[in-house]
Amino acid sequence: xxxxxxFWRPLLKRLANFSxxxxxxxxxxxxxxxxxxxxxxxxxxxxxxxxxEDVIYLVEGWAARYKILPDGxxxxxxxxxxxxxxxxQVFTLKEMDHSIALLSDAKVARIPKRTMLQTMEDTPxxxxxMWWSTLVDEAVLREWLVNMGQRNAFExxxxxxCELWLRLKQVGLTSGHGFHLPLxxxxxxxxxxxxxxxxxxxxxxxxxxxxxxxxxxxLVIEDIERLQKIADFNPNYLHLLQRK
Amino acid sequence: xxxxxxFWRPLLKRLANFSxxxxxxxxxxxxxxxxxxxxxxxxxxxxxxxxxEDVIYLVEGWAARYKILPDGxxxxxxxxxxxxxxxxQVFTLKEMDHSIALLSDAKVARIPKRTMLQTMEDTPxxxxxMWWSTLVDEAVLREWLVNMGQRNAFExxxxxxCELWLRLKQVGLTSGHGFHLPLxxxxxxxxxxxxxxxxxxxxxxxxxxxxxxxxxxxLVIEDIERLQKIADFNPNYLHLLQRK
DNA sequence: CTGTTGTGCTAACATATGTTATTGGCCTCT
DNA sequence: AGAGGCCAATAACATATGTTAGCACAACAG
Numbered sequence: 001x002x003x004x005x006x007f008w009r010p011l012l013k014r015l016a017n018f019s020x021x022x023x024x025x026x027x028x029x030x031x032x033x034x035x036x037x038x039x040x041x042x043x044x045x046x047x048x049x050x051x052x053e054d055v056i057y058l059v060e061g062w063a064a065r066y067k068i069l070p071d072g073x074x075x076x077x078x079x080x081x082x083x084x085x086x087x088x089q090v091f092t093l094k095e096m097d098h099s100i101a102l103l104s105d106a107k108v109a110r111i112p113k114r115t116m117l118q119t120m121e122d123t124p125x126x127x128x129x130m131w132w133s134t135l136v137d138e139a140v141l142r143e144w145l146v147n148m149g150q151r152n153a154f155e156x157x158x159x160x161x162c163e164l165w166l167r168l169k170q171v172g173l174t175s176g177h178g179f180h181l182p183l184x185x186x187x188x189x190x191x192x193x194x195x196x197x198x199x200x201x202x203x204x205x206x207x208x209x210x211x212x213x214x215x216x217x218x219l220v221i222e223d224i225e226r227l228q229k230i231a232d233f234n235p236n237y238l239h240l241l242q243r244k
Numbered sequence: 245x246x247x248x249x250x251f252w253r254p255l256l257k258r259l260a261n262f263s264x265x266x267x268x269x270x271x272x273x274x275x276x277x278x279x280x281x282x283x284x285x286x287x288x289x290x291x292x293x294x295x296x297e298d299v300i301y302l303v304e305g306w307a308a309r310y311k312i313l314p315d316g317x318x319x320x321x322x323x324x325x326x327x328x329x330x331x332x333q334v335f336t337l338k339e340m341d342h343s344i345a346l347l348s349d350a351k352v353a354r355i356p357k358r359t360m361l362q363t364m365e366d367t368p369x370x371x372x373x374m375w376w377s378t379l380v381d382e383a384v385l386r387e388w389l390v391n392m393g394q395r396n397a398f399e400x401x402x403x404x405x406c407e408l409w410l411r412l413k414q415v416g417l418t419s420g421h422g423f424h425l426p427l428x429x430x431x432x433x434x435x436x437x438x439x440x441x442x443x444x445x446x447x448x449x450x451x452x453x454x455x456x457x458x459x460x461x462x463l464v465i466e467d468i469e470r471l472q473k474i475a476d477f478n479p480n481y482l483h484l485l486q487r488k
Numbered sequence: 489c490t491g492t493t494g495t496g497c498t499a500a501c502a503t504a505t506g507t508t509a510t511t512g513g514c515c516t517c518t
Numbered sequence: 519a520g521a522g523g524c525c526a527a528t529a530a531c532a533t534a535t536g537t538t539a540g541c542a543c544a545a546c547a548g
Contacts, residue, residue: 018336048480067390070476075393077386092262092376097383097481131375132336134382139341141385146311146319148392149437152504184525193393198505200527232314236292237341396534428495442535444497492547499539507532515524 007036007059007109010083010171017170017241018132019125028123032116033057033109039102041182045086046100054110056086061106062182066190067098076191077144078137079103079164083171088130091117104182136239143237148193151231153202156192158231161212165221166235178213178220251280251303251353254327254415261414261485262376263369272367276360277301277353283346285426289330290344298354300330305350306426310434311342320435321388322381323347323408327415332374335361348426380483387481392437395475397446400436402475405456409465410479422457422464 008030012021021029036059039045045063046052058080065078065086077098080086086100091113120127140163147159168179185203189196206212211227213220221227252274256265265273280303283289289307290296302324309322321342324330330344335357364371384407391403412423429447433440450456455471457464465471 065386067386069390069394073394075390077389089375089379092372093379093383093483095480095483097483098386128336131333135333135337135378138378138382138385139337141382141389142309142311142321142342145321145385145389145392146313148389149319150313150317185527186525195506196526197507197528201505204527236339239337239339239341429497430495439536440496441498441537445535448497490548492545494545495543497540497542500537501539502537503534504536505532505534508530510529511527513524513526515522517522518520 007033007057010059010173011057011085013171014083015129015133017239018129021125021129025123025126028119028126032111032119036107036109038105038107040105041102043106044099044101045108046096048096048099050096051094052087052090052096053113055088055090055113055116056100057109057111058082058084058086059107059109061108062103063100063106064103064187064191065098065100074190075193076187078141079191081164081167081171082173085130085133088116088134103187132239139237139239153192153194153198154205155231156194157188157199157202157206158211158227159233160188160191161219161221162224162228162231162233162235163238165224166238166240170240176220177222177224178218181214181217181219251277251301254303254417255301255329257415258327259373259377261483262373265369265373269367269370272363272370276355276363280351280353282349282351284349285346287350288343288345289352290340292340292343294340295338296331296334296340297357299332299334299357299360300344301353301355302326302328302330303351303353305352306347307344307350308347308431308435309342309344318434319437320431322385323435325408325411325415326417329374329377332360332378347431376483383481383483397436397438397442398449399475400438401432401443401446401450402455402471403477404432404435405463405465406468406472406475406477406479407482409468410482410484414484420464421466421468422462425458425461425463 008026012026012029015021045056048067060082063080063086064076065080066074066076068074080100090096120130143163147156151159164181165174165177165179168174173179183191185196185199189199192199203214207214210222211230212222227233252270256270256273259265289300292311304326307324307330308320309324310318310320312318324344334340364374391400395403408425409418409421409423412418417423427435429440429443433443436443447456447458451458454466455474456466471477
């Protein structure tokens with residue numbers, strides 16, 4: 001366990017796209033949990049069928065929501081980055097219909113059910129902001145569906161990179177046009193509904209065309225405008241305030 | 245405009261999967277709107293970029309959420325059937341990131357923003373049920389993503405048919421193992437991220453294998469167990485009470 | 489009655505992506 | 519220092535799905 005008062009920065013930054021909080025509200029959020037836990041890559045946070053007793057808050061590191069098919073294939077249906085909450089509403093649905101696991105070593109905080117429900121009841125503005133973030137998650141799912149249904153491998157990967165870059169920038173985790181991407185080519189494949197071999201081919205082409213650099217988990221987007229154009233990337237679905 | 249006291253049956257049936265309502269609560273829901281409007285196929289209910297002032301309730305007929313790409317391709321990201329609400333939370337996000345249009349002639353009721361917000365505030369149990377239904381919509385999106393990412397055309401279509409059958413049964417719109425399917429092969433293609441030609445091929449194969457009959461918009465599932473097995477259909481994501 | 493339009497169906501061919509296999513680099517463990 | 523494991527890279531080949539085109543039929547409008 002570690003202590004760190006800056007836990008909640010990224011969440012507050014994200015929610016600020018919905019509404020600014022007062023000092024008091026920010027403190028309420030910061031009071032949801034004071035400690036975080038270090039966990040290592042691959043740790044399964046929540047499993048399909050579970051009825052979790054906590055909301056998990058991702059302080060550092062990446063995680064993924066995914067489903068496994070009977071024959072072992074895996075589809076990642078969402079990527080979680082620092083500042084993301086795993087299912088604010090986890091108590092509304094009776095049972096998890098998917099699993100969540102860490103994509104990298106990470107630091108997570110747990111918010112007990114009671115605390116969460118009480119806070120939502122006592123501070124409607126915070127409750128609304130949390131719901132807002134759930135709705136944004138849903139919007140992202142819709143865009144991913146468009147991505148899978150209508151775009152080819154090249155456009156699809158480009159779109160993912162554009163999205164991740166914006167989301168990471170929002171919480172201050174980019175450096176210039178680059179960021180740390182803790183996903184192997186197999187992880188990317190499971191995200192995009194493609195095979196690792198084809199992800200590799202596609203990455204090679206992106207490098208050839210001088211769109212990106214990717215070495216040992218560090219992605220640099222060399223030409224973001226062209227990448228966005230290729231992906232037909234329109235950030236409206238992220239519902240950010242600053243349309244940039 | 246027409247009057248009809250049974251408007252709200254399908255919605256109440258659906259929400260019953262979350263919680264039973266008292267007589268009084270049921271009346272509150274029925275009081276959300278007393279009139280419905282007939283509209284014809286293709287009518288666009290809400291367009292990307294809109295800031296709607298009403299929640300739309302689908303009384304009869306089908307609708308689809310979709311996004312259009314710059315080159316005209318369309319991806320359907322959700323199918324709405326009677327009893328479905330178009331965005332309870334429409335006022336939480338500032339702007340629509342997708343459109344909704346009718347897939348058939350339909351009857352819709354409009355619930356004014358004020359009424360909706362007031363009801364959510366006054367009757368927390370109803371509010372929670374509405375949120376529950378939003379979460380189920382999100383779960384469906386996740387399953388669709390798995391469908392697109394991991395299943396081939398045959399399995400994918402099979403999965404869609406299984407889902408639609410269950411959802412329609414829930415609101416009493418099936419007859420035996422059949423139901424009315426107001427989607428052309430092009431509509432199915434836009435839903436599955438495939439071409440109409442390939443949808444046709446796939447339907448032919450389903451007929452050959454005696455899985456379905458489909459003639460002039462009437463679908464009959466001839467062997468539902470086999471279809472579910474092919475699709476690897478697990479209804480848990482619909483979060484129904486009766487696991488059937 | 490006749491043109492028009494939408495929809496379903498089929499065929500021949502094109503291509504994006506999957507499959508299987510091999511290789512080499514880089515860690516980590518012993 | 520060697521053994522084992524994970525990951526990236528590449529090649530040769532297989533196949534699911536896309537593309538383009540054409541025909542038939544029903545619904546509908548003039």
